[in-house]
Amino acid sequence: MQKFYQAEIMSRQVALGIDIGGTDTKYGFVEKSGEILSKGKFSTNTNDDIIFFIADLKKEIKKALAALPEQIELIGIGIGAPNGNFYRGTIEQATNLAWKGIVPLSRLVEESLNAKTYVTNDANAAAMGEMLFGSAKGMRNFVVITMGTGLGSGIVVNGEIVYGHSGFAGELGHQTVNINGRSCACGKKGCLETYVSATGIKRTVYKLLADSREESVLRNIGFNDLSAEMITGEALRGDKIATEAFEYTGRILGIKLADTVYHLAPEAIFLAGGLAKAGSILFDQVIFQLEKNLMTLFKDSVKVLPSGLEDQDSSILGAASLILK
Amino acid sequence: MQKFYQAEIMSRQVALGIDIGGTDTKYGFVEKSGEILSKGKFSTNTNDDIIFFIADLKKEIKKALAALPEQIELIGIGIGAPNGNFYRGTIEQATNLAWKGIVPLSRLVEESLNAKTYVTNDANAAAMGEMLFGSAKGMRNFVVITMGTGLGSGIVVNGEIVYGHSGFAGELGHQTVNINGRSCACGKKGCLETYVSATGIKRTVYKLLADSREESVLRNIGFNDLSAEMITGEALRGDKIATEAFEYTGRILGIKLADTVYHLAPEAIFLAGGLAKAGSILFDQVIFQLEKNLMTLFKDSVKVLPSGLEDQDSSILGAASLILK
Numbered sequence: 001m002q003k004f005y006q007a008e009i010m011s012r013q014v015a016l017g018i019d020i021g022g023t024d025t026k027y028g029f030v031e032k033s034g035e036i037l038s039k040g041k042f043s044t045n046t047n048d049d050i051i052f053f054i055a056d057l058k059k060e061i062k063k064a065l066a067a068l069p070e071q072i073e074l075i076g077i078g079i080g081a082p083n084g085n086f087y088r089g090t091i092e093q094a095t096n097l098a099w100k101g102i103v104p105l106s107r108l109v110e111e112s113l114n115a116k117t118y119v120t121n122d123a124n125a126a127a128m129g130e131m132l133f134g135s136a137k138g139m140r141n142f143v144v145i146t147m148g149t150g151l152g153s154g155i156v157v158n159g160e161i162v163y164g165h166s167g168f169a170g171e172l173g174h175q176t177v178n179i180n181g182r183s184c185a186c187g188k189k190g191c192l193e194t195y196v197s198a199t200g201i202k203r204t205v206y207k208l209l210a211d212s213r214e215e216s217v218l219r220n221i222g223f224n225d226l227s228a229e230m231i232t233g234e235a236l237r238g239d240k241i242a243t244e245a246f247e248y249t250g251r252i253l254g255i256k257l258a259d260t261v262y263h264l265a266p267e268a269i270f271l272a273g274g275l276a277k278a279g280s281i282l283f284d285q286v287i288f289q290l291e292k293n294l295m296t297l298f299k300d301s302v303k304v305l306p307s308g309l310e311d312q313d314s315s316i317l318g319a320a321s322l323i324l325k
Numbered sequence: 326m327q328k329f330y331q332a333e334i335m336s337r338q339v340a341l342g343i344d345i346g347g348t349d350t351k352y353g354f355v356e357k358s359g360e361i362l363s364k365g366k367f368s369t370n371t372n373d374d375i376i377f378f379i380a381d382l383k384k385e386i387k388k389a390l391a392a393l394p395e396q397i398e399l400i401g402i403g404i405g406a407p408n409g410n411f412y413r414g415t416i417e418q419a420t421n422l423a424w425k426g427i428v429p430l431s432r433l434v435e436e437s438l439n440a441k442t443y444v445t446n447d448a449n450a451a452a453m454g455e456m457l458f459g460s461a462k463g464m465r466n467f468v469v470i471t472m473g474t475g476l477g478s479g480i481v482v483n484g485e486i487v488y489g490h491s492g493f494a495g496e497l498g499h500q501t502v503n504i505n506g507r508s509c510a511c512g513k514k515g516c517l518e519t520y521v522s523a524t525g526i527k528r529t530v531y532k533l534l535a536d537s538r539e540e541s542v543l544r545n546i547g548f549n550d551l552s553a554e555m556i557t558g559e560a561l562r563g564d565k566i567a568t569e570a571f572e573y574t575g576r577i578l579g580i581k582l583a584d585t586v587y588h589l590a591p592e593a594i595f596l597a598g599g600l601a602k603a604g605s606i607l608f609d610q611v612i613f614q615l616e617k618n619l620m621t622l623f624k625d626s627v628k629v630l631p632s633g634l635e636d637q638d639s640s641i642l643g644a645a646s647l648i649l650k
Contacts, residue, residue, distance in 0.1 A: 083622065141494075155588065155589075158482075158485065162483075164482075165590055166590045168626075169588065171587045171623075172588065255504065259584060262497055263588050263589070264588070265490055265491045265493050293501055296512065298493065301493075
């Protein structure tokens with residue numbers, strides 16, 4: 001009886017959420033309530049053999065488990081990763097990771113850490129996190145757009161992530177904006193993410209600096225030193241180039257989101273990731289252009305909202321949601 | 326016992342499928358197997374009071390029921406109609422019907438014919454018909470594009486029609502192709518259906534006739550006399566204007582379908598309706614452009630197929646599927 005009582009109070013059921021990014025891998029132990037008991041990060045191993053990454057991961061997780069102040073029961077592992085495939089538990093042809101081809105990630109992690117493991121792409125994980133712990137609680141039809149280096153998306157229909165037939169549904173960043181437009185990392189031209197992302201708005205600033213004679217602080221900054229935060233800062237200070245860059249970005253996103261609404265008629269579209277931090281200088285234009293491009297039947301039917309999750313933890317919570325949902 | 330036996334062999338369970346179009350309303354009594362026991366059509370009443378339509382419908386259906394050679398049990402009524410809303414059982418703001426505003430169709434039909442009634446839009450009905458009785462049997466993720474006067478679409482995810490939050494999901498015809506493009510019946514400009522539909526290809530022919538000096542039989546035909554069938558016929562005979570019109574149409578559809586694949590990663594996209602009858606002169610270009618605009622991860626993952634249903638009956642079967650599924 002004594003023992004049972006101890007187990008009751010001491011062993012907490014948690015999921016391990018892992019977010020594999022091109023630079024860092026973040027992880028955290030997450031309770032059903034969304035409380036993160038412990039979190040950490042380490043450099044994503046850039047050796048092209050995944051086995052080195054798995055070894056690093058095992059070492060990190062063992063260390064983190066040992067450091068936990070209380071006993072936990074690990075009920076499973078959820079992983080968000082670029083080109084993560086939920087059906088097959090794989091990462092496939094991810095251009096910003098060192099491992100080429102098809103990586104059987106869930107099998108390798110299960111063997112290494114001895115817990116049921118699910119994989120999905122990072123934006124799908126963000127959408128699940130939003131549904132369980134963020135501002136999409138109770139919503140059954142919504143879309144999450146994550147704008148960082150690229151543009152990712154997670155689509156929820158009838159309360160479930162849309163994976164599609166192949167498992168790769170929700171790659172809105174590769175929709176065509178301009179068939180002869182900017183070169184994309186995917187090999188195509190004019191993809192949405194070449195315009196609407198932290199990188200996309202940098203490209204837009206450089207285009208505007210080239211086209212106009214307008215003075216701007218941004219003329220003093222090299223492309224590689226320029227960041228979306230700087231552009232946001234200058235736009236807030238009234239810099240014309242920065243302001244125009246946000247208008248251009250918001251206009252393209254608004255027009256393409258109307259296409260998304262014609263597909264899915266979602267209750268809300270969440271804008272998340274670095275670029276979304278710009279707030280109203282981005283959102284106002286997105287909403288204006290979205291509404292402008294919706295026919296009467298759809299007008300004022302879709303909310304455009306910021307993510308309800310702390311940026312820092314959303315990827316961990318999202319990945320853990322694969323287990324906790 | 327005698328009576329029970331008779332009921333067993335004589336009373337067949339059937340659904341009534343109704344397709345309300347701008348000109349005609351078609352209906353049929355459909356068995357679970359997809360067999361149509363009887364069908365008919367009548368002119369859609371153009372009085373702006375729906376009550377006249379309901380009266381016509383009741384008269385027609387009573388007559389058809391009386392003419393059936395055997396006893397049936399009517400298990401329900403499914404209706405496909407422009408801007409039909411499944412959630413509310415309404416037709417809302419349909420531009421090509423006489424009834425304005427919001428029409429409580431399912432309630433009126435239930436009261437009149439005394440059977441459970443569901444309403445959806447005509448393209449959603451086509452998608453359900455394809456899933457139950459056509460070439461999408463066994464598929465859980467696919468899209469149906471219907472190309473007639475306009476362009477309609479029905480989206481299936483995880484075996485269910487996507488209605489979205491408002492019930493109006495799947496209006497792909499109003500995606501933006503060109504923000505400054507052709508005027509659309511919806512009030513916007515440059516909608517997909519102004520290019521890709523029976524009407525759209527007529528507009529393209531006239532644009533090409535205006536731009537070029539190429540001789541063509543089509544120069545002898547007035548816009549109102551021109552049909553998609555004629556353009557198909559001339560393209561098959563090698564007419565350059567007609568051929569170029571199909572290339573243009575297929576190119577735009579292929580590019581936009583790539584965007585749809587990035588949303589949904591469907592197993593197949595079905596092209597249905599009048600314009601799809603053109604066959605390979607349309608399909609080849611659509612498939613070429615779709616593949617060209619898909620990134621590596623998505624290439625060769627989506628089939629583009631003709632509908633597996635007879636055009637004549639697909640709308641009736643689709644509407645009946647609301648009950649039979």
